[in-house]
Amino acid sequence: MSEQVEERTGEPFAFNEETERKFQETLGKYPTKMAVLLPALWLAQEQNGYLTDAILEYVAERLELSPVHVYAVVEFYTMYHRTPPGRYHIQLCRTLSCTLCRMEGIERHLAAKHGLHPGEKTDDGMFSLELVECLGSCGTAPVMRVNDVYCENLTLEKVDKIIESCKAGTQLEEDPMQPH
Amino acid sequence: MSKQIISTNFDKADAHKLEVYEKLGGYRSLEKVFKMKPEEIIDHVKKSGLRGRGGAGFSAGMKWGFVPKSIDKPKYLCVNADEGEPGTFKDRKILQLDPHSMIEGIITCSYAVGIHTTYIYIRGEYTKPRIRTQAAIDEAYAKGYLGRNILGSGFDLDVIVHRGAGAYICGEETGLIESLEGKKGEPRAKPPYPAVIGVFGCPTVVNNVETLSALPFIMNEGWEAYARLGTEKSTGTMLFSISGSVERPGVYEGEFGVNLWDFIERSTGGVRGGRKLKAVIPGGSSAAILTAEEAGSTNLDYESLAAAGSMVGSGAIMVLGEDDCVVKALRVIARFYAHESCGQCPQCREGTYFISELAERLESGHGDQSDIEKILDTCPMMMGVTVCVLADSIAIPARSYIEKFRHEFDEHVKQKRCPYDSARAPAVA
Ligand SMILES: Cc1cc2nc3c(=O)[nH]c(=O)nc-3n(C[C@H](O)[C@H](O)[C@H](O)COP(=O)(O)O)c2cc1C
Numbered sequence: 001m002s003e004q005v006e007e008r009t010g011e012p013f014a015f016n017e018e019t020e021r022k023f024q025e026t027l028g029k030y031p032t033k034m035a036v037l038l039p040a041l042w043l044a045q046e047q048n049g050y051l052t053d054a055i056l057e058y059v060a061e062r063l064e065l066s067p068v069h070v071y072a073v074v075e076f077y078t079m080y081h082r083t084p085p086g087r088y089h090i091q092l093c094r095t096l097s098c099t100l101c102r103m104e105g106i107e108r109h110l111a112a113k114h115g116l117h118p119g120e121k122t123d124d125g126m127f128s129l130e131l132v133e134c135l136g137s138c139g140t141a142p143v144m145r146v147n148d149v150y151c152e153n154l155t156l157e158k159v160d161k162i163i164e165s166c167k168a169g170t171q172l173e174e175d176p177m178q179p180h
Numbered sequence: 181m182s183k184q185i186i187s188t189n190f191d192k193a194d195a196h197k198l199e200v201y202e203k204l205g206g207y208r209s210l211e212k213v214f215k216m217k218p219e220e221i222i223d224h225v226k227k228s229g230l231r232g233r234g235g236a237g238f239s240a241g242m243k244w245g246f247v248p249k250s251i252d253k254p255k256y257l258c259v260n261a262d263e264g265e266p267g268t269f270k271d272r273k274i275l276q277l278d279p280h281s282m283i284e285g286i287i288t289c290s291y292a293v294g295i296h297t298t299y300i301y302i303r304g305e306y307t308k309p310r311i312r313t314q315a316a317i318d319e320a321y322a323k324g325y326l327g328r329n330i331l332g333s334g335f336d337l338d339v340i341v342h343r344g345a346g347a348y349i350c351g352e353e354t355g356l357i358e359s360l361e362g363k364k365g366e367p368r369a370k371p372p373y374p375a376v377i378g379v380f381g382c383p384t385v386v387n388n389v390e391t392l393s394a395l396p397f398i399m400n401e402g403w404e405a406y407a408r409l410g411t412e413k414s415t416g417t418m419l420f421s422i423s424g425s426v427e428r429p430g431v432y433e434g435e436f437g438v439n440l441w442d443f444i445e446r447s448t449g450g451v452r453g454g455r456k457l458k459a460v461i462p463g464g465s466s467a468a469i470l471t472a473e474e475a476g477s478t479n480l481d482y483e484s485l486a487a488a489g490s491m492v493g494s495g496a497i498m499v500l501g502e503d504d505c506v507v508k509a510l511r512v513i514a515r516f517y518a519h520e521s522c523g524q525c526p527q528c529r530e531g532t533y534f535i536s537e538l539a540e541r542l543e544s545g546h547g548d549q550s551d552i553e554k555i556l557d558t559c560p561m562m563m564g565v566t567v568c569v570l571a572d573s574i575a576i577p578a579r580s581y582i583e584k585f586r587h588e589f590d591e592h593v594k595q596k597r598c599p600y601d602s603a604r605a606p607a608v609a
Pocket residue numbers: 231232233234235236237238240260261262263264265348349350351352353354386387388389391568569570
């Protein structure tokens with residue numbers, strides 16, 4: 001069997017000043033360094049957009065953890081990106097309540113009209129689409145999350161507006177949360 | 181509408197801000213709390229009958245009582261705000277609309293158990309709820325409700341928000357603990373229970389957001405007032421997340437003991453578009469399904485739903501109308517569990533995948549009778565044999581969907597397609 005050596009990804013990495021400050025603050029909140037791993041990965045991802053091998057090794061070193069542990073943890077969770085997502089990363093919910101509210105119609109529309117397909121990124125790097133499990137917003141299904149913003153009660157028209165807003169670079173706003 | 185305890189502030193403008201929360205009577209319970217002995221509070225909460233709202237429905241006061249009193253280790257509270265059970269969306273409301281009620285509950289629980297550090301584990305996707313919660317914590321520190329010597333009581337408490345990173349299994353309490361420690365969220369074998377050995381090797385209470393949010397009422401009004409609501413063993417009220425094919429989905433607070441369908445219909449206006457009811461899944465996707473008839477004759481409380489072969493769970497009620505497909509529902513939830521199995525138990529890793537594949541085949545019209553039998557044969561092999569109950573959480577519903585809606589499965593085989601196929605219909609709001 002021939003051994004396949006994958007190339008290690010990423011430029012040399014270090015936290016910038018702002019991230020370093022947050023990192024130091026976080027260290028004080030936990031009794032072990034290992035517990036800082038998830039927060040540190042979030043900080044790294046906020047700074048860089050995704051997590052390269054170089055970043056994982058940097059984080060491992062900062063927290064005195066074995067790189068193997070860090071790789072395994074990152075692999076386990078779905079929200080850490082190992083490759084650059086689109087500028088707008090869309091998570092469309094596919095679980096039961098959204099299905100009962102016809103999320104397939106939204107999925108087909110994203111593909112047919114906007115060329116967005118699950119697991120793919122558009123050539124211009126603007127959008128990536130991921131089908132995800134229940135987003136905890138089943139009362140306003142169908143739902144998708146665009147970067148940090150929940151877009152609820154989706155209709156085809158609403159989806160078009162959201163995509164246009166992204167293209168125009170306007171900040172998306174969440175609908176005000178209803179009491180029910 | 182029925183009694184409101186947890187959702188009273190949901191429709192009050194800016195109740196997430198400390199100033200407004202205080203005007204609405206917020207943090208009032210602490211004066212009473214700090215005058216009581218910790219054991220008295222535990223006893224008080226036990227007598228209220230309050231049960232955990234995360235899914236298992238275990239007595240909150242009893243759980244606190246399991247934590248060793250004298251131990252030379254720190255103790256921790258982990259607030260479970262991972263809210264991942266499909267159909268559940270009530271903790272998001274609390275975190276975003278009324279986070280101080282949870283913080284007030286956290287202080288009560290921590291004081292009663294002798295805890296000085298609380299972690300709130302919030303699912304990674306909940307950005308706005310997390311920001312609101314952090315802002316509320318900051319305000320509470322500034323006002324002396326958190327930090328050193330709270331309200332001159334001599335009691336210290338730190339509250340730290342911890343962000344999850346996308347994994348349903350981290351909602352399971354020991355998965356949560358592993359994740360908080362900086363590892364994969366793989367559940368631990370129990371015993372030992374977290375109350376004895378939890379996070380960082382120390383005694384730990386894990387409570388759901390809503391469980392804690394019920395505490396201010398219980399402390400203010402007394403356990404008797406709480407226990408008077410609901411039924412003898414299902415006391416008080418609960419937030420029910422109602423979704424699926426209903427006119428007005430949403431979070432509705434209800435007193436236990438009411439008729440299930442009656443409550444759903446009164447709250448949401450019934451099945452969307454005036455269609456007929458087909459089925460109700462009452463307690464999150466892990467719950468056994470109820471036929472329309474059963475939903476109409478069952479009460480909404482822990483004992484009645486257990487007697488009907490289902491459960492209250494996380495209070496997530498999903499409604500299927502006459503043209504919703506039960507086979508498809510099984511396909512979707514089986515895929516969910518296959519995706520979310522942490523993989524450490526072979527019965528779960530293989531079983532969830534197998535059921536998911538079979539359900540997919542059946543739903544697409546490519547299945548045959550033996551596929552239905554294979555699912556039924558797989559279910560018992562997954563029950564009661566794994567580290568956590570995720571495996572049971574698909575075995576139980578899978579079996580109930582087939583047993584109660586066998587004709588729908590048979591029709592898929594016979595017609596070689598989905599007889600409903602709502603997938604072709606356009607999206608509706
Ligand atoms: C697979 C699985 C997922 C769970 N997810 C959640 C969850 O997202 N939120 C929650 O509060 N409890 C969840 N639970 C229940 C917890 O294990 C635990 O019982 C609960 O947090 C205890 O708090 P409570 O007693 O206040 O309900 C889950 C359990 C299992 C088996």
